[in-house]
Amino acid sequence: RQKQENKQRSSIRYIVERTFGLLKQHHGLAKARYLGLERNKTRAQLIAMSHNLKTGMNIFKQMRSLRDCYAQ
Numbered sequence: 001r002q003k004q005e006n007k008q009r010s011s012i013r014y015i016v017e018r019t020f021g022l023l024k025q026h027h028g029l030a031k032a033r034y035l036g037l038e039r040n041k042t043r044a045q046l047i048a049m050s051h052n053l054k055t056g057m058n059i060f061k062q063m064r065s066l067r068d069c070y071a072q
Contacts, residue, residue: 019051027047027050029047
């Protein structure tokens with residue numbers, strides 16, 4: 001039972017950790033840029049929003065291309 005639970009959790013954890021890794025590696029979230037919690041929190045939220053918009057647009061493009069393939 002414990003192995004089954006760990007396997008299920010790791011499949012979810014993989015997705016979350018991959019996203020944080022991308023944000024740290026490509027968007028500079030590994031270090032705090034500003035002094036103060038509020039400024040750094042705002043920066044992290046803006047970076048996360050831009051990442052979500054980019055990911056959403058990629059999903060939208062994939063769905064559109066699939067729709068175009070099946071429409072023909």
